[in-house]
Structures are given as structure tokens and as C-alpha cells.
Amino acid sequence: MTNPTARPGGRTARIRAQVLDAVRAELAEHGYDSLTVDTVAARAGVHRTTVYRRWGDVGGLLADVYDAAGDDDWEPPDTGSLHGDLAALNEEIQAAMVMRPPIMEALIAASFRSEAAADAQRRLWEDRYVRCEVIVERAIGRAEIPPGTGARRLLVTATAPVYHHLVLLRAPLDPALPADAARTAVLAAVAGAFTEGS
Amino acid sequence: MTNPTARPGGRTARIRAQVLDAVRAELAEHGYDSLTVDTVAARAGVHRTTVYRRWGDVGGLLADVYDAAGDDDWEPPDTGSLHGDLAALNEEIQAAMVMRPPIMEALIAASFRSEAAADAQRRLWEDRYVRCEVIVERAIGRAEIPPGTGARRLLVTATAPVYHHLVLLRAPLDPALPADAARTAVLAAVAGAFTEGS
Incomplete structure (x- = not known):
């Protein structure tokens, strides 16, 4: 545990941050209509299967943006x-x-x-x-x-x-x-x- | 002018009422996503060209629903x-x-x-x-x-x-x-x- 970036939790947290940043940016720039799991995955530089597996759909992504906002x-x-x-x-x-x-x-x-x-x-x-x-x-x-x-x-x-x-x-x-x-x-x-x- | 239903204003007002009723019903039942000039025209029983000419697009239809609500x-x-x-x-x-x-x-x-x-x-x-x-x-x-x-x-x-x-x-x-x-x-x-x- 001397290298914190090697923790599994670190990678998971980093992917979450990238994906939620991408959701916020897509929303702010293009609104809900163009928000899809694929555009978010592409913007975040994360494989779409990862996003589908973890968040399910656009609703799941939005809900997690809110949950992250409250987790402060x-x-x-x-x-x-x-x-x-x-x-x-x-x-x-x-x-x-x-x-x-x-x-x-x-x-x-x-x-x-x-x-x-x-x-x-x-x-x-x-x-x-x-x-x-x-x-x-x-x-x-x-x-x-x-x-x-x-x-x-x-x-x-x-x-x-x-x-x-x-x-x-x-x-x-x-x-x-x-x-x-x-x-x-x-x-x-x-x-x-x-x-x-x- | 002895037959009020024959007035051009009467027909125009009737078409407007039919179209705005259709907009409200479509909105309430299916929401904004399925609201199109064509679905509204079909529901209202009015030719789509009439709707396009008078209201232009979905935004024009919605604005007229509001304007009609205020016209009381x-x-x-x-x-x-x-x-x-x-x-x-x-x-x-x-x-x-x-x-x-x-x-x-x-x-x-x-x-x-x-x-x-x-x-x-x-x-x-x-x-x-x-x-x-x-x-x-x-x-x-x-x-x-x-x-x-x-x-x-x-x-x-x-x-x-x-x-x-x-x-x-x-x-x-x-x-x-x-x-x-x-x-x-x-x-x-x-x-x-x-x-x-x-």
C-alpha cells in the first residue's frame, strides 16, 4: 500500500471521476438529448462495456452524478x-x-x-x-x-x-x-x- | 353573417381549439418526446399543412397552448x-x-x-x-x-x-x-x- 495509485479502489474511483466528469460536460454542452452511454464512454476514454456494467443506462449515470455531489x-x-x-x-x-x-x-x-x-x-x-x-x-x-x-x-x-x-x-x-x-x-x-x- | 358557424373566425377558432386540445392530450399522455406536428395534426383531425403553416413547429404549438391559457x-x-x-x-x-x-x-x-x-x-x-x-x-x-x-x-x-x-x-x-x-x-x-x- 505504499503506492496509493495501485489500489484497486483508486482505479475504480478514478474511472468514476472520469465518467462523471464526462456526464457533466456532455450535459452542460449538449443537454440531455445527446447524452448516451456511448458518448459518455467515448468522452471519458473508458470502454463502453465498463460504463454499461457499472451504471446501466443514462438514468444510472445521472443518479450517480447527484450521489457524487452529495458525497462531500x-x-x-x-x-x-x-x-x-x-x-x-x-x-x-x-x-x-x-x-x-x-x-x-x-x-x-x-x-x-x-x-x-x-x-x-x-x-x-x-x-x-x-x-x-x-x-x-x-x-x-x-x-x-x-x-x-x-x-x-x-x-x-x-x-x-x-x-x-x-x-x-x-x-x-x-x-x-x-x-x-x-x-x-x-x-x-x-x-x-x-x-x-x- | 346570420350563421355564426359560417364566419371565417369561427372556423379558425375551432381549428385552433382542436389543435391545442390535441397538443395538451399528447403532452399529458406521452410527454414532449413524442410531440410532433404530425401526431398533433392526426389527433386533431386537421391537415398537417394547416398546422405547419399556422404554428410552424412544436415550439409554436406549445407557446400557443400557453397563450390560450392566458387568454381568459x-x-x-x-x-x-x-x-x-x-x-x-x-x-x-x-x-x-x-x-x-x-x-x-x-x-x-x-x-x-x-x-x-x-x-x-x-x-x-x-x-x-x-x-x-x-x-x-x-x-x-x-x-x-x-x-x-x-x-x-x-x-x-x-x-x-x-x-x-x-x-x-x-x-x-x-x-x-x-x-x-x-x-x-x-x-x-x-x-x-x-x-x-x-
Whole structure:
């Protein structure tokens, strides 16, 4: 084990990285329509049989792109205030959405075509919302918002307008939106909008 | 002009209705992939040349489905309270999203495939948000929320979670969400979240 590149796991991981890079690049450049196991294998420089055996089909490839995206040590922002955390989170979301090449946009579009991709996207977002719950716990700890504030509902309220604006309304980038949507969610939380039975 | 069915406008309108019904039915049953001018023409019982001449291509057909949807006398709910109006609006949105056959879902999916459909969807939503501004004006008139409350931001805050939940997160139907999201927007508005410069 002195040479880490000789580990079987190393080769497998390297092939996975090459293949998933190829999926992202193909998606961003040509969209879902031209995404096939063969174009991905060719771009990755990997034998097509390897791709078929490991990922099965395009849905399997897309699902693994999502799974790889969730397999990180991402932590939500920790700025010292609820508004700061939510605004920073929304800035991250907005930056990912307008990134070029448009990988996130292409992945969302693909999720309307493939059940496997839709399931994987749902799992990734679920994981992200769970990781963000600490933002709300810290705010309760600082007595910024009432105890019992529901983290999930607060987080969806803060982030949904950013997705809605860019993904569904396809409106021009609004630089004020991340902070505005964060502030709206904070004011609603302070007013008790997310406490059970209130 | 004594026989209204003999008017050229009547025949044109009838053909348009047949063709757009066929587009919606094909979309709902088979999705964007099998939507072609030929399948639509066959289903509508209209000559394909007529469809090509008038709508050009699939993008033109989809755009006209959106334009037809906006060409109505829809008015937002008027229940006597801001919360009631927003909750009723969200109920309408949720009902449209879960409707079977899934026409609205299919149209949103198609908007990721066709620029013409995306533009038409944007126009339709823009028109709906403008029509809904009266909800906010009435609430200001009843002194429920501060004068100067921005209608558009309030309306997006109220409705975005419903779209986010069903379209992007593809979460199971949450019967409480329409009223919850409405209530959140009302509390934020009362707290001054949507007044300029606050």
C-alpha cells in the first residue's frame, strides 16, 4: 500500500471521476438529448462495456452524478446570524444556478426526463436541507427565533423564491433576491410562522 | 353573417381549439418526446399543412397552448382577507399541479426543452402575477398590511414554496402547505418584509 495509485479502489474511483466528469460536460454542452452511454464512454476514454456494467443506462449515470455531489463535506454557512446564514446559503444557490457551463440547470432539466435522476435529485436536496437544520438550531440557541421553530419550513421559505425566480420564472438575475428572501424568512420566523400549532 | 358557424373566425377558432386540445392530450399522455406536428395534426383531425403553416413547429404549438391559457377572464380569489386570498390561490396552484392527466406538469417539463415554450410560460406567469396584485392592494386598503408593500415580492413569497415542493422537490402532496405558505407571507408582510427600503 505504499503506492496509493495501485489500489484497486483508486482505479475504480478514478474511472468514476472520469465518467462523471464526462456526464457533466456532455450535459452542460449538449443537454440531455445527446447524452448516451456511448458518448459518455467515448468522452471519458473508458470502454463502453465498463460504463454499461457499472451504471446501466443514462438514468444510472445521472443518479450517480447527484450521489457524487452529495458525497462531500459541505457545511452550511455559519456567519453568526440567521439572516447572514440564509443570505449566504441563497447566494450559494444562486451562484450554482447561474454557473457556466450550466451544469445545475442541465441536471434540473434532466430530472424531468429520468425518474432515476429525479429520485437522486430529491435525495440530494433532502440531504442538503437536513444539513442546513443546524442554521435554525443555532438561531434558536441565540434566541433570534422562538424555540420550536420548524427548520424545514423556514429553510424552504428562505430558499424557494431563489429557485422559483431562476428555474421556473427564468427571470433575470436579481442580485438583491438572496438577502431579501432570507430577510423575509427571518421576519416570518420571528413572528412565529414556523412554530407548531401557533 | 346570420350563421355564426359560417364566419371565417369561427372556423379558425375551432381549428385552433382542436389543435391545442390535441397538443395538451399528447403532452399529458406521452410527454414532449413524442410531440410532433404530425401526431398533433392526426389527433386533431386537421391537415398537417394547416398546422405547419399556422404554428410552424412544436415550439409554436406549445407557446400557443400557453397563450390560450392566458387568454381568459381569470380573476384571483377574493375571500375578504389576505390570508384567505393567498391560501385559495395556492390551493388553485396545487390543484393544477396534481391534476390528472398532468398537463401543467408536462408543460413545465416542456419549458425545459423549448425556448418558445419557456418564453410563453414566462409571459403567462407574469400575467398571472400582475392580475394577482389586486390581492395586495385590497389588503392594504383593509389596513391588513403596510402601505407600500411590494405586491410582486409578497406574491412570490406566498406561492414559491408550493411550486418548489411539487415541481422541484417532487415531495408528496402536503395538504397544509397552501395555507401555511400563505400565512408565512402574511406574517412577513405585516412585519414589513416587502416595504421599500425597510
